[in-house]
Amino acid sequence: VSHANNKTRRRFNPNLQSVRVQMPAGGNARAKVCTRCIKSGKIVKAA
Numbered sequence: 001v002s003h004a005n006n007k008t009r010r011r012f013n014p015n016l017q018s019v020r021v022q023m024p025a026g027g028n029a030r031a032k033v034c035t036r037c038i039k040s041g042k043i044v045k046a047a
Helices: 035-040
Strands: 016-022 028-034
Touching: 016 035, 028 035
Parallel strands: none
Antiparallel strands: 016 028
8 A cells, every 4th residue: 555545556548539520431420539649630620
């Protein structure tokens, strides 16, 4: 047990956002995308 009395390990989950995404084949779809992917430009947001 640590000094802060932590009993279990903390889990870091991705910050998922529901976003309308432009698909490569054409058209738009809703997808759950992490904020890191949105910032880095891995996905294209639908206008």
